Amino acid sequence: MFEQLFPILLLFVVAAVLAGVLISLSIFIGRRTKLGKKGQPYECGIDPEGTTREPFPVKFYMVAILFILFDIEVIFLYPWAVISKELGMFGFIEMLVFVLILLVGYFYILGRGALKWD
């Protein structure tokens, strides 16, 4: 276990340190001037208008929620896929039922127009 996980942890630390070093390199070496107008958010050269924190369409939340649902259901497929040959016919039919239930939910959200973009 340790032999499998330690290298990943080490790579994580090395990558994080590398990113930190590279970014601080440009902070220290890069030239510095007063920000002034440069500090404004970019809006094609004209003065920025209004605030950024405005409501945006609820559809994006819908997609995120549906993603979580379907992604968890996908995860259930992995253990079965690994031992599918041992389970044989029994596992196959079980999974068929599972996927059918999944599809019922899928067609329900399609019917309700949750994935409609216009």
Added chain:
Amino acid sequence: MSLEFFIVTFVKIALLIFVLLTACAYSTYMERKILAYLQNRVGPSYAGPFGLLQPLADGLKLIFKEDIVPDRVERITFALAPVVSFIPAMLIFAVIPFSSEFDLFGLLPSPTEGVISDLSVGVLFIFAVTSLGVYGLVLAGWSSGSKYSLLGGIRSSAQMISYEVGYALSIVGVVLVANTLSLTEIVSLQSGSLFNWYIFKQPLGFMIYIVCAIAETNRAPFDLAEAESELVAGYHTEYSSMRFSMFFISEYANMLAVSAVAVTLFFGGWAGPFLPPIFWFLIKILAFMFVYIWLRATFPRFRYDQLMDFGWKVLFPLALFNIMLTAALEIL
């Protein structure tokens, strides 16, 4: 744990980081050069012979650029976002077998496995780490305090999580055939003959995988995250100097990563005749990178509703169908 294990691990990680950063730098050169020839131009040609020093010049220039932190940003998340998108891009390579056993021309005391961590649940690890990549974009888009960044961030996060489902489903097919989640085992199962490659057992799965992979990495024709004509540069509009190049590096590292995963899962990994395994691995990845660039030169960008419809209404059912078909063929 022996001291040797720590040293060997560290050497492998150092090598990986070095090769990966060089590969990222030279993918930009490769992209510019190939794109140029496809468009009847010459591409970078002043820095060094054939412009080969161009990536170095670009890198140095970015380091010496001013690091601008605009007024309206959320400072902590703004600083964190580039790092958050950089780390997962590197982490994917931890479980990808890049060679058979090797001893680095006799430099290491005993032959070592050609993978940094032979994780028994490698496929799940890849799946998990790829999902983490989206956090970098969301944080960058939200913390920048710019409208273009916010729109780019929201768009690309919705896009990435939509294609994540198809991505995960397309890999289930390979697991069904191989019956293991370990990537080294998947590679060894494919060795021996060209026809053992899983591309021949999973053609549909591979098609779904490659489409989702391109969408996952936000590349043309799915590059709505940075649709230049409408969003300036999307989620990294407000970033400059090395912070910007972190996003740039992680984009290319992600491209290399999904190519490496595709090579491992569908094209036999490092297996190949005559040449040393590492060369086969690199050649196959290069072929994928070429396809990536070719696609960019060929296809116009999708419209956003087409993109979401395609992900949810075509790829998702198709991937489920592929799984049940594979299961039926394997079990019955």
